[in-house]
Amino acid sequence: MAGTAIRGRLRWLLAEAAELVEETPEVRSIVLDAPGWPGHLPGQHVDIRLTAEDGYQAQRSYSIATPAEDERLTLTVERVPDGEASTYLLDELQIGDRFELRGPIGGYFVWTPEIGGPLLLIGAGSGIVPLMAMIRHRVRSQSSLPVHLLVSSRSWDQVIYRAELERLGSEGNDPRVVHTLTRTQPPGWTGYRRRVDREMIGEVAPPPMERPLCYVCGPTGFVEAVATSLVDLGHDPARVKTERFGPTGGNG
Amino acid sequence: MTKTPHHLDGNAVGGLLIEAFGREMTAARECCGECGSVRELGALLAYTRGPGEVLRCPDCGCVLLVAVRVAGRARVSARAVAWLEMP
DSSP states (O other), X not given: OTTOSOTTOOOOEEEEEEEEEEEETTXXXXXXXXTTOOOOOTTOEEEEEEEOTTSOXXXXXXXXXXXXXXXXXXXXXXXXXXXXXXXXXXXXXXXXXXXXXXXXXXXXXXXXXXXXXXXXXXXXXXXXXXXXXXXXXXXXXXXXXXXXXXEEESSGGGOTTHHHHHHHHHSTTOSEEEEEESSOOOTTOOSBOSOOOHHHHHHHSOOGGGOOEEEEEEEHHHHHHHHHHHHHTTOOGGGEEEEEEOOOSSOO | OOSSOOOEEGGGGHHHHHHHHSSOOTTOEEEETTTOOEEEGGXXXXXXXXXXXXXXXXXXXXXXXXXXXXXXXXXEEXXXXXXXXXX
16 A cells, blocks of 8 residues: 555554553553555654544544654553543553554654754653654664764653663764653662753753754653753754644543 | 643644645744744644644744634634745
8 A cells, every 4th residue: 555645645544553562661662553654754743543432532643753764653652641542552452453543744843864963852751752763763874973862751760762772872872872860760870860951951962063953852841941951052943843742632 | 831831832733734734734934923933833832722723923922823623624724924835
């Protein structure tokens, strides 16, 4: 069916859960077979539509975690307290289950090597998902653009893609991965232990004169604080792109 | 400024905008008819908890676009947009 999608038009496809990965106790990655998927760019998202037996429908947006090269599509979903869609996707969804999906969506919060760099990626919680698609794409595309990732999590157990980030961070420090753990830290933790602030960004980020492209993703309050700090530090507002996470079209 | 801000950004409305315009729109640029600032639609503030999706200017706060679904079709009003430019 590939190639039958009309460019720029959205249509609902039927996707099937092929693999489930428990990233943390509250976060699950869903690897999908989506026949007819037209391909995507790192940073884009999909809309999904869940339909209950009685016909009730819920629609939500989720970021794509896989780089553009992957044939299968991976969504990473974080539990929203009392959120009907995330509760279903984390607790009920089984391999082989299907739901509707449309996309890819988004042309703004998108990165490919042609757009340039260096890249400064700052995420909180599941805000790392679209940033991870960019990192995975950068690693596979053999691009040599420097990448700096600053990721804020509540605790070490809640770091999404932790093993992969550890592996990436240990390979010649490229990409450079810096964690901050805002609530609890493991014994012997020597890293940051507070919310991302201007001082931290100043220590982690390339200097403004290198004109890094900044992608910031997380809850609204986090995104606004980080974007303000970046501009205060002298980064060009036109090179700061943000994606605020939150419930869309209802309660997560 | 509320303590727990509820707005997202224009990216969140990307699907409905494609329904309305037939193409990806979050990288399209608009000029605010109130204050003259130029932004990509993905960078506007989105308020998505009401019956329609509202996009506001981050600089002056005025309502730029309202997207709703009427009888199964997407409809966009854009009274305060001075111009819109496709990417």
